[in-house]
Amino acid sequence: MTDVDEPLPDPAQIQHEHPDVTGGWLRPAVFGAMDGLVSNFALMMGVVGGSQSSDTQPVVLAGLAGLAAGAFSMAAGEYTSVASQSEFALQQVDIERREILANEPAEEAELAAMFVDKGIDEDTAREMAREVHLDPENAVRVHAREEFGVDTDDLASPMLAAVSSFFSFALGAIIPLLSYLVGIESAWPAITLSLVGLFACGAVVTRVTARTWWFGGTRQLVLGGAAAGLTYLVGEAVGSSLG
Incomplete structure (x- = not known):
């Protein structure tokens, strides 16, 4: 067993790493591009199948319209979705802040009970909760994270989500258009x-x-x-x- 008086290791000296299990930026970026590629590819092939002549202008027009409409739609939808989610999260944080200010002893006891549920002994859990509640705003952050999984310092940016969705969709949607844009019929x-x-x-x-x-x-x-x-x-x- 480790001596309880042994100093904690420096985090910088811990070498093991884990992959980003939530997917980070990679998952939404690739799925956005994939969505643009599949939808525009299918749209253009539908126009190709329905065309009665060898004229490629309707196909190119459909592809450009599909790219623009899809990219703007994705950006608008993603902005609204992320903004609404962030606003809801902040509303819940405000509710938690009011509860802590109105009845701090009960909230501190609630936090201690959550620590106990995680396997920490009761005395240690009570001391941890007491120290967390020395700073009311820190208590709000910890309660938000423990009770409903919100990190107030890491809320998603609606604008970043919208811009990322726009460009990732457009990147995928332009792939079926490339050969037509260089004149291949x-x-x-x-x-x-x-x-x-x-x-x-x-x-x-x-x-x-x-x-x-x-x-x-x-x-x-x-x-x-x-x-x-x-x-x-x-x-x-x-x-x-x-x-």
Whole structure:
């Protein structure tokens, strides 16, 4: 056993590291790009299937419109979602602050009980809670984290979420357009680029999952390709009926 009088180790000397188990920025960025790629790829293939001529202008127009509409929609939706979540969290923090100011002994006892539930002996838990409550704002932060999992110093930024969603979606959505934008009229280069992009996104996502890169890549390629293929058939059916 470790001597209780032994000084605590310097955190800088502890070498082991863990991956970011929450996914950090990687997961939303890759999923945003994947969403843009799948939706715009499918949209463009639907227009290709429904086109009655070799003119690529409707396909390019649909792709650009899908990119713009999707990116702005994602940005607006993400901003609203994250802002609402942060506002709700801050409201709960304010409620907790009022409760602490109105009845601090009861809140201190509640915090001690939570520490006991985590396996800390009662005397130590009471002392920890007492020290936490020496600073009311520190008590608010600790209660918020322990009671409803909110870190008041690390709330998500709505603007950052919106901008990130906009650019990640646009990055994915432009992939099916690239070959058309350089003047290639055949759909096959766009299909090839899109399938490669789908595989790459699926492979990258496995960095924050337990799956192998080839499984993640293949799964996303199959799902995204199926979505585009089915949309192509829908477009072809609609185009034939209108033609």
